[in-house]
Amino acid sequence: MAEYKRPTTKAEFDKNFKQKKPLMNDTEAYYEASRCLFCYDAPCVQACPTSIDIPLFIKQIHTDNITGASKTIFDANWLGNACGVVCPTGVLCEGACVYNHQDVPPIQIGRLQNYATNTSIDSKKELFKAGQSNGKKIAVIGAGPAGIACACEARTLGYDVDIFEAKEKPSGLTVYGIAPYKITNEEVLKEVAYLQDQLGFHIKYNNAITSKNELAALETKYDAIFIGVGLGATRHLGLDGEDKKGVVGAVEFIEELRMKHHEVKVPAKVVVIGGGNTAMDAASEAARMGARKTVLAYRNSKENMGAYGFEYDLAISAGVDSLFNVTPIAIVGNGTVEGVKFAKTELIEGKLQTNMNNTFVVRCDLVIKATGQAKQGHLYSLIDGLDIDNKTRIIINNEFQTSNPQYFAGGDAINGGAEVVNAAYDGKMAAQGIHNWLNK
Amino acid sequence: MIDLSINFGGIKAPNPFWLASAPPTNSGYQIMKAFEAGWGGAVWKTLGVPVVNVSSRYGSVNYRNTRMMGFNNIELITDRPLADNLREIEEVKKYFPDHAVIASLMVESRAEWEQIIKDVENAGADGIELNFGCPHGMCERGMGSAVGQEPDVLKTIVGWVKEAANIPVITKLSPNISHITDPGLAAVEGGTDSISLINTIKSIVGIDLDSYAPYPIVDGKGTNGGYCGPAVKPIAMHMLKDLAQHPEISKVPLSGIGGIETWRDVVEFILLGATSVQVCTAVMHYGFGIVREMEAGLRQFMEDKGYNTIYDFAGKALPNVTEWKHLNLKHKVVAEINADKCVGCDLCYIACDDGAHQAIALSDDPTNRIPSIIEENCVGCNLCSLVCPVEDCITMVKKDDGTQSITWNERTLNDDIPVSFDDDRAGGKGHFVPEPSDALKKKR
Numbered sequence: 001m002a003e004y005k006r007p008t009t010k011a012e013f014d015k016n017f018k019q020k021k022p023l024m025n026d027t028e029a030y031y032e033a034s035r036c037l038f039c040y041d042a043p044c045v046q047a048c049p050t051s052i053d054i055p056l057f058i059k060q061i062h063t064d065n066i067t068g069a070s071k072t073i074f075d076a077n078w079l080g081n082a083c084g085v086v087c088p089t090g091v092l093c094e095g096a097c098v099y100n101h102q103d104v105p106p107i108q109i110g111r112l113q114n115y116a117t118n119t120s121i122d123s124k125k126e127l128f129k130a131g132q133s134n135g136k137k138i139a140v141i142g143a144g145p146a147g148i149a150c151a152c153e154a155r156t157l158g159y160d161v162d163i164f165e166a167k168e169k170p171s172g173l174t175v176y177g178i179a180p181y182k183i184t185n186e187e188v189l190k191e192v193a194y195l196q197d198q199l200g201f202h203i204k205y206n207n208a209i210t211s212k213n214e215l216a217a218l219e220t221k222y223d224a225i226f227i228g229v230g231l232g233a234t235r236h237l238g239l240d241g242e243d244k245k246g247v248v249g250a251v252e253f254i255e256e257l258r259m260k261h262h263e264v265k266v267p268a269k270v271v272v273i274g275g276g277n278t279a280m281d282a283a284s285e286a287a288r289m290g291a292r293k294t295v296l297a298y299r300n301s302k303e304n305m306g307a308y309g310f311e312y313d314l315a316i317s318a319g320v321d322s323l324f325n326v327t328p329i330a331i332v333g334n335g336t337v338e339g340v341k342f343a344k345t346e347l348i349e350g351k352l353q354t355n356m357n358n359t360f361v362v363r364c365d366l367v368i369k370a371t372g373q374a375k376q377g378h379l380y381s382l383i384d385g386l387d388i389d390n391k392t393r394i395i396i397n398n399e400f401q402t403s404n405p406q407y408f409a410g411g412d413a414i415n416g417g418a419e420v421v422n423a424a425y426d427g428k429m430a431a432q433g434i435h436n437w438l439n440k
Numbered sequence: 441m442i443d444l445s446i447n448f449g450g451i452k453a454p455n456p457f458w459l460a461s462a463p464p465t466n467s468g469y470q471i472m473k474a475f476e477a478g479w480g481g482a483v484w485k486t487l488g489v490p491v492v493n494v495s496s497r498y499g500s501v502n503y504r505n506t507r508m509m510g511f512n513n514i515e516l517i518t519d520r521p522l523a524d525n526l527r528e529i530e531e532v533k534k535y536f537p538d539h540a541v542i543a544s545l546m547v548e549s550r551a552e553w554e555q556i557i558k559d560v561e562n563a564g565a566d567g568i569e570l571n572f573g574c575p576h577g578m579c580e581r582g583m584g585s586a587v588g589q590e591p592d593v594l595k596t597i598v599g600w601v602k603e604a605a606n607i608p609v610i611t612k613l614s615p616n617i618s619h620i621t622d623p624g625l626a627a628v629e630g631g632t633d634s635i636s637l638i639n640t641i642k643s644i645v646g647i648d649l650d651s652y653a654p655y656p657i658v659d660g661k662g663t664n665g666g667y668c669g670p671a672v673k674p675i676a677m678h679m680l681k682d683l684a685q686h687p688e689i690s691k692v693p694l695s696g697i698g699g700i701e702t703w704r705d706v707v708e709f710i711l712l713g714a715t716s717v718q719v720c721t722a723v724m725h726y727g728f729g730i731v732r733e734m735e736a737g738l739r740q741f742m743e744d745k746g747y748n749t750i751y752d753f754a755g756k757a758l759p760n761v762t763e764w765k766h767l768n769l770k771h772k773v774v775a776e777i778n779a780d781k782c783v784g785c786d787l788c789y790i791a792c793d794d795g796a797h798q799a800i801a802l803s804d805d806p807t808n809r810i811p812s813i814i815e816e817n818c819v820g821c822n823l824c825s826l827v828c829p830v831e832d833c834i835t836m837v838k839k840d841d842g843t844q845s846i847t848w849n850e851r852t853l854n855d856d857i858p859v860s861f862d863d864d865r866a867g868g869k870g871h872f873v874p875e876p877s878d879a880l881k882k883k884r
Binding site for chain 2: 030035038040062
């Protein structure tokens with residue numbers, strides 16, 4: 001069932017993609033902050049990958065020290081504003097809130113965090129200062145959350161920082177890959193601009209590092225290099241007919257949506273393949289773009305989906321239908337997609353088996369593949385002595401240093417694809433790792 | 441059959457819920473509205489000498505998400521013409537002959553007292569309340585709390601009033617003194633028919649962090665105000681108790697004032713000896729409608745306990761309010777945590793460890809946030825149960841068998857005064873106190 005009308009203007013787009021965590025107003029923040037119990041050794045802090053002192057910043061909000069609150073947040077997480085709204089708080093801080101144990105709604109920590117940092121950003125409050133220059137330079141590859149966090153932390157330690165970004169906007173996944181109802185482009189970009197204004201790192205846009213020569217130049221010019229690249233294009237599934245017109249990757253689909261909004265035309269019938277959070281986002285987005293029928297198809301059972309339950313619920317509430325235990329075996333159509341041929345799967349002796357005797361076709365005009373992204377294995381192979389694991393993740397030590405000592409890494413490059421907050425943590429820690437290494 | 445009507449020192453009212461002399465009783469309009477809403481009486485905003493008021497008059501103390509937990513004001517007595525007030529008293533009495541309309545008065549000379557008493561009697565007031573409590577503005581002119589703080593002066597004025605008045609007289613006391621019984625006794629000796637208390641407490645509720653002026657700010661400056669609201673209730677109840685336990689003062693009825701907002705407050709004041717209650721701040725916050733909750737709650741309480749009138753339980757808590765020296769030193773309670781209810785906030789742990797007696801331990805298992813009581817260290821102070829955010833999660837369990845009782849008074853009468861700290865509950869015995877340097881090691 002289609003719940004949404006196709007958006008034809010930015011206003012209609014914004015309505016269909018209404019923010020899930022809208023900015024709190026002063027009154028809401030005051031009352032919400034008053035509910036915090038100020039737990040000892042609070043579980044929310046333990047659940048936060050960046051260990052923000054949450055009870056402290058909530059108390060600061062309540063006592064109208066909003067500047068202090070945002071300082072508490074940014075001190076732990078350079079992307080505190082974006083994380084407030086894009087973090088899966090239900091499984092992190094808010095999931096750990098002790099109120100859950102009494103069936104009392106947990107504190108809306110994410111929105112409070114976003115409220116505090118937004119206040120500082122909008123008022124251009126000066127919170128940070130670059131450290132005194134130590135004459136050393138750091139290159140950061142990728143202006144995503146990991147790269148930005150690394151740059152910010154390194155600037156406070158007195159390093160000159162240049163970020164090399166393949167695309168034309170900063171903050172990577174946060175601006176290109178997150179569902180539009182989680183955060184707006186403006187919200188993302190203003191945080192980076194705020195940090196950049198105060199800390200003064202440089203971002204060189206449309207400047208992908210793709211060759212050995214470019215890397216060699218960085219190695220000569222910079223004392224240390226941080227690899228903060230994200231994941232690559234959607235992986236090829238190797239299906240019969242996969243090259244037909246109307247077969248797209250989820251990340252590419254979402255990126256187009258984030259950049260072009262209502263100008264993207266989503267056809268009437270859409271099939272989304274996959275069971276992870278990106279699949280949920282893509283399906284939900286297709287439905288919000290006015291697709292009359294959006295079908296989510298996953299090869300395993302509902303229980304085995306990688307997506308968070310709340311992400312699945314969100315897709316369902318947008319009008320998405322789901323099919324479980326089906327695997328695509330071919331894309332059908334004549335040059336252009338007309339449908340996906342699926343085979344049923346079943347769990348036999350603990351292994352998922354495809355039953356080729358039980359196949360059917362789901363008619364559609366667009367196929368979105370949310371079946372994982374390729375890693376940046378090619379880039380890694382250009383770096384001398386860089387060890388990666390069998391899942392093409394860079395191996396690092398406790399200081400986020402790779403096996404090539406001049407290189408440090410964090411974010412998707414080391415975890416294979418996780419949350420913005422994980423990348424923000426890694427970037428910050430890697431800058432400290434670089435600092436420790438250069439000052440040995 | 442529950443009957444809420446009262447006869448308070450000769451003033452009859454359909455129920456004990458009265459409005460205190462304050463902004464809510466500034467006009468006949470407000471008082472008629474209040475009587476319609478269910479209030480049984482009203483003490484008219486103080487009539488007296490002409491005054492001029494300032495703009496910006498009230499200040500507030502907020503706590504967490506609660507507004508006006510404490511409240512102060514620098515407003516003076518009525519600034520409406522006496523003639524208007526007298527005419528409105530008459531009109532209210534016409535519509536509500538059975539409700540109590542009490543005129544609060546504050547003037548200076550004996551002649552002024554005699555004149556104004558005649559005026560309000562002619563208007564049909566059921567009683568007079570002497571405002572000896574106002575701690576701001578009027579006291580600078582020798583009235584209000586300036587009288588309440590001088591028992592001899594107070595007694596003299598009460599005497600003047602009693603001589604002149606044909607209707608009952610309530611003396612309203614100021615809490616801004618060391619012993620409430622001093623003015624209380626003076627009022628009784630002066631011949632007052634009853635006493636009401638407390639008036640507001642001298643206070644500064646806050647300082648503006650930009651202008652460095654106290655609230656409420658009048659053109660960059662402020663002055664002390666009179667503090668009231670829920671925050672003052674404990675002080676009011678203590679003073680009420682002092683009067684209610686006094687052999688002479690307790691012969692007159694007492695009207696309780698100070699932070700009353702709910703039926704529970706009302707019942708508590710009555711249990712401490714009040715036989716009427718007066719409310720101001722709660723009405724200024726929520727309007728006259730709050731009386732519905734008060735009356736419904738009071739009736740329910742009386743029904744549950746089998747009381748017909750408030751006199752059936754007035755003062756029932758007084759025998760249990762005693763001096764420390766009469767408390768049973770053998771009584772022992774220990775905290776108990778209900779693990780099924782515990783949410784793991786660990787506030788009890790940190791409150792006990794930092795703020796009390798180091799009698800709560802955290803689990804060694806970091807995934808288990810349910811703390812446990814170290815029974816030998818628990819002195820039964822209640823702190824953990826007070827900070828616990830979950831209803832009935834931490835309870836104080838009686839550990840003594842109830843057969844033994846000795847009070848400090850009894851011990852000292854028998855010359856059994858402790859000479860060492862090695863004594864039951866002297867603090868040291870059996871209580872493990874960590875080494876000072878353990879403070880530096882403790883990390884979860």
